[in-house]
Amino acid sequence: SQQGEEDPQALSIQEGENATMNCSYKTSINNLQWYRQNSGRGLVHLILIRSNEREKHSGRLRVTLDTSKKSSSLLITASRAADTASYFCATGNNDMRFGAGTRLTVKP
Amino acid sequence: DAGVIQSPRHEVTEMGQEVTLRCKPISGHDYLFWYRQTMMRGLELLIYFNNNVPIDDSGMPEDRFSAKMPNASFSTLKIQPSEPRDSAVYFCASGPGVSGYGYTFGSGTRLTVV
Numbered sequence: 001s002q003q004g005e006e007d008p009q010a011l012s013i014q015e016g017e018n019a020t021m022n023c024s025y026k027t028s029i030n031n032l033q034w035y036r037q038n039s040g041r042g043l044v045h046l047i048l049i050r051s052n053e054r055e056k057h058s059g060r061l062r063v064t065l066d067t068s069k070k071s072s073s074l075l076i077t078a079s080r081a082a083d084t085a086s087y088f089c090a091t092g093n094n095d096m097r098f099g100a101g102t103r104l105t106v107k108p
Numbered sequence: 109d110a111g112v113i114q115s116p117r118h119e120v121t122e123m124g125q126e127v128t129l130r131c132k133p134i135s136g137h138d139y140l141f142w143y144r145q146t147m148m149r150g151l152e153l154l155i156y157f158n159n160n161v162p163i164d165d166s167g168m169p170e171d172r173f174s175a176k177m178p179n180a181s182f183s184t185l186k187i188q189p190s191e192p193r194d195s196a197v198y199f200c201a202s203g204p205g206v207s208g209y210g211y212t213f214g215s216g217t218r219l220t221v222v
Contacts, residue, residue: 033210035213041215042199042214042215042216043151043199044213045212046210047210048209094139094156094158094163095153095156096141096153096156096201096203096211097153098143098150098151098153099150100150101150
């Protein structure tokens with residue numbers, strides 16, 4: 001399985017703004033997952049979207065999936081300083097593989 | 109549930125020594141993964157197990173690395189002999205065998221080989 005690739009590599013915004021991160025992948029998938037990693041910590045699962053879903057929400061998170069373009073986006077609305085972290089997408093049927101991540105900095 | 113438990117949290121060892129990293133997955137999870145994270149290479153999948161059976165070890169860097177899962181509640185990743193380039197954070201993750209659920213990561217083991 002090929003891992004997803006996140007874009008941009010780094011993103012810096014002000015508190016209260018929205019943050020959008022993108023993920024592209026190359027092979028067909030059953031689902032795509034987004035994770036967050038705070039510095040020095042393990043990854044935390046945020047949201048999973050199945051291949052037959054186009055959009056999913058969880059609190060301030062909105063994920064879209066376009067299987068025709070093999071891409072997904074993660075939108076964090078009304079960002080907070082606590083959202084500062086690296087965000088990864090993961091693809092794979094069971095062998096979950098990660099891209100390089102997007103480093104998000106939210107300035108207070 | 110206490111989550112995925114990894115030990116030790118930190119390990120400093122001399123080049124050439126054997127290193128054993130341990131992982132206790134969440135009870136009931138059928139899948140267990142070992143990852144390595146470095147600044148240069150990002151998060152690499154080393155090996156994963158399904159129901160204690162290794163499914164894909166193509167990510168294991170070389171023969172110095174070996175992983176076992178003797179039962180559903182315990183897995184080890186061993187490096188023998190260790191080299192400075194093995195320095196990284198090693199994560200274990202587990203997940204259910206049912207589609208639609210994410211995976212839970214441990215806090216990682218930071219390995220430094222000097």
